[in-house]
Amino acid sequence: MNKTMQSTAPGKGARSTTWKKCLLTLAASLAFGSAQAEVNTTGLAVTDTTVKVGILHSVTGTMAISETGSVQAEKLAIEQINAMGGVLGRKIEYIQEDGASDWPTFAEKSKKLLVNDKVAAVFGCWTSASRKAVLPIFEQYNGMLYYPTFYEGLEQSPNVIYTGQEATQQIIAGIDWVTKTKGAKSFYLLGSDYIWPRTSNKIARKHIEKLGLSVVGEEYYPLGHTQFNSVINKIKLKKPDVIYAIVVGGSNVAFYKQLKAAGIDMTKEKPLVLTISVTEDEILGIGGDNMQGAYAAMKYFQSLPNDNNKKFVADFKAMWGKDTVIGDVTQAAYLGPWLWKAAVEKAGSFDIDKVRAASPGIELTTAPEGYVKVHPNHHLWSKTRIGHARPDGQYDVVFETTELIEPDPFPKGYQ
Secondary structure (H helix, E strand, O other), rough: HHHHHHHOOOOOOOHHEEEHHHHHHHHHHHHHHHHHHHHOOOOOOOOOOOOEEEEEEEEOOOHHHHEEEEEEHHHHHHHHHOOOOEEEEEEEEEEEOOOOOEEEEEEEEHHHHHOOOOOEEEOOOOHHHHHHHHHHHHHOOOOOEEEEEOOOOOOOOEEEEEOOOHHHHHHHHHHHHHHHOOOEEEEEEEEEEHHHHHHHHHHHHHHHHHOOOEEEEEEEEOOOOOOOOHHHHHHHHOOOOOEEEEOOOHHHHHHHHHHOOOOOOHHHOOEEEEEOOOHHHHHHHOHHHOOOOOEEOOOOOOOOOOOOHHHHHHHHHHHHOOOOOHHHHHHHHHHHHHHHHHHHHHHHHOHHHHHHHHHOEEEEOOOOOOOOOOOOOEEEEEEOOEEOOOOOOOEEEEOOOOEEOOOOOOOOOOO
């Protein structure tokens, strides 16, 4: 009996030790689960060491010329954030999808990222047509999109942070500059045929007419269009002071080459060309010689001399090659992962609702464009700058607004 009891005594001890280990493991598991629950209550692809995000741009098709830089900038930001320890202690892993310059494909891929991959955020889109295609999906499945392109405004979704300028920030200051500085009185409006160029030119026309000036022509062409000789002949007949150009993607290559071949020397500014769609990324395809003398109205140019930008340009070239260039949208795409990181850390959570609530007021003092702050309407405060195209494909900054411009996506009198 005693022997058995003695023999059983160690057994009780062993079971006791085992139970203690189980309880400790359970407690640790509960603690871990609790920690996980605190930062991720909605089933996003978040583990104790990683968080998945999506990158959704066109790397094929006519928009690849414009969107490749955005992909590169977002990957650079993710790599830099990971080198700093990630977000809430988790390294970012990205899933990249190709929108292929096709709006239904953007919609399909965005649903895959949100529903199947359960990414915590998506950095993507370029054209307004692609953004409009994915918007119902982000709102239905409560995803968060960081959209980098300057666009027409007239939109404010709780599921989008707009890191590019809305129309009033880009258009009104640009037209005011060309009328006051260059004495422009007549304009020929030209654009690719979709919502951004059409709405932007609608705002441009209203502002031009408010100033008592005239629009002598307005035309649109399908995405991918390459035959501009007819409209160039019309422009030569109308003799506007300004060609206001919102041509996008690969069409820019044909337009500016044909403009030069038709004898329009943009360095003579008769007419002056003012674009809101050609960044250094597009000039890489157009050729600096074909763009020399044109002006662009945007918030960012690669040649900005501030220290933030010098570091950004050096880091970008170190990762992607010395011959790469950085345009306005590429810089705005770079802001996306950083703004998301700041909002997640402010919220202490990856949950979309908490990130959304934390986003207004987020500011970056290290932005390459200088400084940005998220407005409650999900757009950024920013300056407008005018760049003058050089033959090497870069812009000289010849003007910038003194103050940051408050984003106003629903401007009274311009809708």
